[in-house]
Amino acid sequence: MIRAILVDDEHLALKQMKKQLLKTSEVEIVASYSNATEVLKNMRSIPFDVIFLDIDMPGMSGLELADLILDWNKDILIVFVTAYRDYAVQAFELHSIDYLLKPILLDRLLKTIHRLQEELSIRSKGSVLIPTEQGPSFKITCFKEFTVYHETEQVKWKTAKVKELFAYFITYVQDSIHRDTLIDALWPEVEYKRAKILLHTTISYLRSLLDSLGYPNAIKFAQGSYSMQLDGLHSDAQQFEQYFSESPIVTVQTIAQCEKLLQTYTGDYLEVNGYEWAGAKANSLRQLLLHSLQNVADYFSSDSQPTKKQKYLQRLIAADPYSDYYTRQLIQFHINNGNRGEALRVFNELKDLIMEDLGITPDSLTMELFSSLLE
Numbered sequence: 001m002i003r004a005i006l007v008d009d010e011h012l013a014l015k016q017m018k019k020q021l022l023k024t025s026e027v028e029i030v031a032s033y034s035n036a037t038e039v040l041k042n043m044r045s046i047p048f049d050v051i052f053l054d055i056d057m058p059g060m061s062g063l064e065l066a067d068l069i070l071d072w073n074k075d076i077l078i079v080f081v082t083a084y085r086d087y088a089v090q091a092f093e094l095h096s097i098d099y100l101l102k103p104i105l106l107d108r109l110l111k112t113i114h115r116l117q118e119e120l121s122i123r124s125k126g127s128v129l130i131p132t133e134q135g136p137s138f139k140i141t142c143f144k145e146f147t148v149y150h151e152t153e154q155v156k157w158k159t160a161k162v163k164e165l166f167a168y169f170i171t172y173v174q175d176s177i178h179r180d181t182l183i184d185a186l187w188p189e190v191e192y193k194r195a196k197i198l199l200h201t202t203i204s205y206l207r208s209l210l211d212s213l214g215y216p217n218a219i220k221f222a223q224g225s226y227s228m229q230l231d232g233l234h235s236d237a238q239q240f241e242q243y244f245s246e247s248p249i250v251t252v253q254t255i256a257q258c259e260k261l262l263q264t265y266t267g268d269y270l271e272v273n274g275y276e277w278a279g280a281k282a283n284s285l286r287q288l289l290l291h292s293l294q295n296v297a298d299y300f301s302s303d304s305q306p307t308k309k310q311k312y313l314q315r316l317i318a319a320d321p322y323s324d325y326y327t328r329q330l331i332q333f334h335i336n337n338g339n340r341g342e343a344l345r346v347f348n349e350l351k352d353l354i355m356e357d358l359g360i361t362p363d364s365l366t367m368e369l370f371s372s373l374l375e
Contacts, residue, residue, distance in 0.1 A: 142237035144267025
């Protein structure tokens, strides 16, 4: 016998489900509930194999309840029940073994029962997985374009939104993120009810992917919020931010590490992907880049290491081409090295750029430095 829990906030629907299940003679109904709170309170003390779960319930929906149940026990089978056909295909993706449309027809229910029996039979014959001592590892590139490698193989995404959701979790990897925050970030133009379904479907796809890569239960759900817990992550942006946020003093002992990490900044954070929600993070890392480039440029002397000095001054201007301050430093560098022609070229490039793009002229300090070149 299949041990089942039934959940539906409508009394008549719950009664009809019981009636149809009893007709099959294959299911033992161990409990029935009218809301998610009761299920969460009692599910740990009741042995059951499957839960027949209404999707559209007040408060916590069936989709959200399924997340919590699977977080607790990923072996529980889910059969979603809904009166709305639009939910059906989406629900089927959410780690459910099947879905049923109301009113529930006996013939269709028997097919679900058969599917449940087959799955339980397969599981009873399955082998036990022995965990390895060291889990798999990820290598993640966030600068310029978001790419993910798992043990040298580039990860393939089921949909673009699954990739974007993973990027969001990586960006806020230490945080618990409310579902509405995720919806506003990834589906800002979609009607809320529809967006919740899209979120749950995308979460399901991502969970399945991580599970296949050796990270079961990596995404947690509690009190309306999601969090991702992964070991073995390697992110270029994470390493960059962690090191330079501590404002290391550039010395002969640290310069090699500084230069190595600065080389990883090949473009702005998720620049190619164009995720609007990543703008704040990109701006923060860009400011950290400018500060770090300035420190390294200051470390190198114009006399003993002019090539290095020029390199990092040029990188500062490439990162912030409208900056009078960074441009003046490069102009002064060329003046100090007796290269008046290069100094004039750098000035003219700034003047033409800001006039064309911003409609302004260089500031007074830059104009004074230019005038000194003409004397």
